[in-house]
Amino acid sequence: xxxxxxxxxxxxxxxxxxxxxxxxxxxxxxxxxxxxxxxxxxxxxxxxxxxxxxxxxxxxxxxxxxxxxxxxxxxxxxxxxxxxxxxxxxxxxxxxxxxxxxxxxxxxxxxxxxxxxxxxxxxxxxxxxxxxxxxxxxxxxxxxxxxxxxxxxxxxxxxxxxxxxxxxxxxxxxxxxxxxxxxxxxxxxxxxxxxxxxxxxxxxxxxxxxxxxxxxxxxxxxxxxxxxxxxxxxxxxxxxxxxxxxxxxxxxxxxxxxxxxxxxxxxxxxxxxxxxxxxxxxxxxxxxxxxxxxxxxxxxxxxxxxxxxxxxxxxxxxxxxxxxxxxxxxxxxxxxxxxxxxxxxxxxxxxxxxxxxxxxxxxxxxxxxxxxxxxxxxxxxxxxxxxxxxxxxxxxxxxxxxxxxxxxxxxxxxxxxxxxxxxxxxxxxxxxxxxxxxxxxxxxxxxxxxxxxxxxxxxxxxxxxxxxxxxxxxxxxxxxxxxxxxxxxxxxxxxxxxxxxxxxxxxxxxxxxxxxxxxxxxxxxxxxxxxxxxxxxxxxxxxxxxxxxxxxxxxxx
Numbered sequence: 001x002x003x004x005x006x007x008x009x010x011x012x013x014x015x016x017x018x019x020x021x022x023x024x025x026x027x028x029x030x031x032x033x034x035x036x037x038x039x040x041x042x043x044x045x046x047x048x049x050x051x052x053x054x055x056x057x058x059x060x061x062x063x064x065x066x067x068x069x070x071x072x073x074x075x076x077x078x079x080x081x082x083x084x085x086x087x088x089x090x091x092x093x094x095x096x097x098x099x100x101x102x103x104x105x106x107x108x109x110x111x112x113x114x115x116x117x118x119x120x121x122x123x124x125x126x127x128x129x130x131x132x133x134x135x136x137x138x139x140x141x142x143x144x145x146x147x148x149x150x151x152x153x154x155x156x157x158x159x160x161x162x163x164x165x166x167x168x169x170x171x172x173x174x175x176x177x178x179x180x181x182x183x184x185x186x187x188x189x190x191x192x193x194x195x196x197x198x199x200x201x202x203x204x205x206x207x208x209x210x211x212x213x214x215x216x217x218x219x220x221x222x223x224x225x226x227x228x229x230x231x232x233x234x235x236x237x238x239x240x241x242x243x244x245x246x247x248x249x250x251x252x253x254x255x256x257x258x259x260x261x262x263x264x265x266x267x268x269x270x271x272x273x274x275x276x277x278x279x280x281x282x283x284x285x286x287x288x289x290x291x292x293x294x295x296x297x298x299x300x301x302x303x304x305x306x307x308x309x310x311x312x313x314x315x316x317x318x319x320x321x322x323x324x325x326x327x328x329x330x331x332x333x334x335x336x337x338x339x340x341x342x343x344x345x346x347x348x349x350x351x352x353x354x355x356x357x358x359x360x361x362x363x364x365x366x367x368x369x370x371x372x373x374x375x376x377x378x379x380x381x382x383x384x385x386x387x388x389x390x391x392x393x394x395x396x397x398x399x400x401x402x403x404x405x406x407x408x409x410x411x412x413x414x415x416x417x418x419x420x421x422x423x424x425x426x427x428x429x430x431x432x433x434x435x436x437x438x439x440x441x442x443x444x445x446x447x448x449x450x451x452x453x454x455x456x457x458x459x460x461x462x463x464x465x466x467x468x469x470x471x472x473x474x475x476x477x478x479x480x481x482x483x484x485x486x487x488x489x490x491x492x493x494x495x496x497x498x499x500x501x502x503x504x505x506x507x508x509x510x511x512x513x514x515x516x517x518x519x520x521x522x523x524x525x526x527x528x529x530x531x532x533x534x535x536x537x538x539x540x541x542x543x544x545x546x547x548x549x550x551x552x553x554x555x556x557x
Contacts, residue, residue: 019073023081027068030088030112034061034095037106048099053141057094064088082120085113086134093138107161110135114165118172131169136162217298217319220305223312225277234319240296241289258288262295276302276315286322297326351379399441399527401549406436406445406479410468413449417457425463428453432470438477439549444524451517452481452544459542460485476530477550484541493534493542497522 017025038058041048048054064084073081089110096107114131139158208231211218217234221227241255252273257266268274272287283301290296299322307313354376358369414428421428438445449468456466464484471478488496497518525532525546536542 019081020069020071023071023073023084024065024068026081026116027065027084027088030092030109031061031065033109033112034058037095051099053094053097054099057091060087060091060094064091078121082117082122085116086130088113088116089130089134089138092135093141096139097141105157107135107139107158108164110138110161110165111168114169115172118169119176124173127173128166128169132162132166135165215321219273219317219319220314221273221277221317222314225274228314237289237296237298237319237321240294256290258295259286262288262292272300272302272317272319276304276317279304279312279315286326295323296321297323347379347382351376354379399444399524401439401441401528403551404438404440404442404445405434406438406440406470406477406548407432407434409442409446409449410470410479413446413453414468416450417453420454421457421466424457424460426457426460427465428468429465430468432468433472436470436472436477437550439551440528444527445548448521448524448546449479449481451521452546455517456481456483456485456542456544459483464541472550475550477548479546479548480543481546482541482543487538487540487542488534488536489538493536496534497532 037048064087067084071080092106092109092113095109096105099106114134117130117134118127120127136158139161211229211231212233214231215233217237218229218231219227219234220229238250238252238255241257242250243254243256246254252271253268255271257271258264259266266287269278272282272285275282275285281303285300286297287300288295288297299320300317301320302315302317304312305314305316354372357364357372358376364372410430410432414430418428453466453468460466460483467482469480469482522532525548528548530546530548532547533545534542535545
């Protein structure tokens with residue numbers, strides 16, 4: 001490949017020359033050879049200039065050199081310069097006839113004009129004919145002249161020289177053909193590469209246009225954490241979080257990033273691009289860019305890029321602004337918290353006065369007592385709903401864990417739900433080791449159990465069974481609440497712990513509820529460092545499993 005580049009480079013330089021300069025370049029090798037003979041003749045061949053044929057040959061050589069300079073070859077066509085090598089063969093024949101004893105055979109110089117003709121654009125037939133018959137005809141005067149050597153020897157030498165020049169011409173033609181083939185192949189590859197390059201640039205422009213059009217930030221990094229791509233939306237986002245007076249293109253470590261609370265600075269190792277560069281995969285990771293009041297909350301996600309060998313090759317990080325959504329949720333929580341708090345005081349007063357009224361029920365009629373009891377039950381129900389709303393609005397659930405017997409908590413919860421279960425014709429049962437120790441807050445876990453047992457009874461219309469069981473796995477306790485009720489679809493089970501979610505089947509069945517109990521239960525369990533899951537099928541009941549710490553306390557509360 002390097003030889004082909006060299007040939008192409010030399011061909012390019014040669015084509016850049018003017019026509020007269022190109023003709024002179026081809027003529028120079030023979031001119032230098034004849035000049036060497038002339039310069040060496042006084043010392044070696046003193047009688048050379050006395051030969052009239054040699055003098056004529058020198059004159060012809062000189063005339064041909066002048067013709068290279070004087071003739072306007074550009075006007076005569078591309079094949080006109082080939083007159084020079086043909087006349088060179090004649091001059092070489094004359095030089096050979098006018099040689100003296102001791103002078104090497106100058107007929108070998110016929111190879112030089114043959115090389116010129118062979119590398120020209122003339123047809124192969126003309127080229128090979130000149131290569132063989134040119135030296136042969138130019139050597140006839142030498143063949144017919146009297147001198148040293150017999151005629152057969154001279155004829156053999158002349159035929160040998162013609163055969164050599166013919167062989168050189170054939171070799172040069174094949175070499176030229178091969179070079180042209182390689183050149184065409186290279187040009188075809190270059191054209192293909194140029195087309196691929198143009199297509200790649202067009203795709204790159206299209207990709208950049210798409211990336212700069214979307215309303216999300218996109219950053220691509222390689223395995224070393226170096227940025228490969230950043231779209232304009234992300235650049236604008238980072239500019240809004242850059243320290244005042246900083247230059248463009250600041251690093252992620254210099255950005256003003258905090259958690260959603262707008263106060264805690266985000267550690268370097270928890271920043272999205274740093275996490276993605278270390279190979280982490282995450283989604284819905286909230287980060288606040290900039291300082292209040294103009295800060296922006298962004299939901300970030302990252303996916304690693306893998307090579308053919310499965311190794312880490314980089315990552316793509318996506319930034320989606322959710323400032324409006326987060327602010328709306330905060331306003332909603334504030335409204336819920338305020339309204340719930342304001343409802344608690346009058347409801348507590350209503351329930352207290354209804355209790356006092358029932359205490360003096362001897363002076364009231366049976367109908368009045370019944371109506372007061374209905375009002376009391378609904379007021380207590382409304383107070384429980386307000387309490388759930390208040391807890392749901394409060395993002396922080398405070399727990400105070402200690403060593404607690406879960407068996408006694410389950411027994412108390414089932415005892416409290418017994419009246420509800422009898423009214424719904426649902427049987428309650430439990431299968432737990434006694435005692436069953438766990439490191440939990442008894443008040444909060446009792447609240448979670450009451451929610452689960454109450455739901456199991458409520459969603460078991462027309463009778464059924466609710467069974468509570470438990471087991472221990474290592475340092476965790478698994479508590480299960482199983483019912484044989486209406487069950488849920490897989491899609492509903494995936495959203496069952498979302499606040500205010502109620503499945504279509506529940507709404508169609510007019511089963512009362514606000515959709516807060518399971519979300520509160522989930523918050524309580526997770527504050528203990530545990531987890532809750534649901535296994536269910538439509539018409540086959542549901543099983544809720546709580547995973548709680550057995551002995552060791554969670555890392556933080």
